[in-house]
Amino acid sequence: MPNLPPNSIVIVDNVSYPNKQSEFASTSNTKKADMQKWLREKGIQYRENMLKPELYNLIKLNKDLHKKFPMDNILAERNHSVLRLPPYHPDLNPIEMAWANIKGYVSSKNVT
Numbered sequence: 001m002p003n004l005p006p007n008s009i010v011i012v013d014n015v016s017y018p019n020k021q022s023e024f025a026s027t028s029n030t031k032k033a034d035m036q037k038w039l040r041e042k043g044i045q046y047r048e049n050m051l052k053p054e055l056y057n058l059i060k061l062n063k064d065l066h067k068k069f070p071m072d073n074i075l076a077e078r079n080h081s082v083l084r085l086p087p088y089h090p091d092l093n094p095i096e097m098a099w100a101n102i103k104g105y106v107s108s109k110n111v112t
Contacts (some may be wrong), residue, residue, distance in 0.1 A: 001074075001075070001078065004078075004080060007079050007080065009083050010081070010083070012071075012082055012083070013084075013085055014084060014087040025038060025063035025066065027056075028053075028056050030056075035052065035055040036055065039058065
């Protein structure tokens with residue numbers, strides 16, 4: 001990071017190691033009270049009488065807007081931005097084309 005010019009944009013692949021989230025959204029197995037707490041903390045309106053599946057649908061609609069990554073915070077503190085590539089997009093991520101060739105080669109040699 002010390003070698004980055006000021007106000008850089010760091011382009012990140014969608015592999016797991018730089019994309020660890022600091023906070024996770026609720027899952028379908030989360031307790032209803034915890035789902036409501038997550039929605040409240042994010043300022044998302046819901047009705048108190050909503051059923052758990054309704055709350056979970058609301059969370060699924062909003063969770064991508066509230067993803068937080070520690071790496072983004074570290075870079076933002078130094079006035080840098082992060083741009084994440086879409087997953088498995090060969091036009092923006094040439095390694096995907098290389099993996100496709102490697103997988104094709106391996107599968108053509110796999111005779112067992």
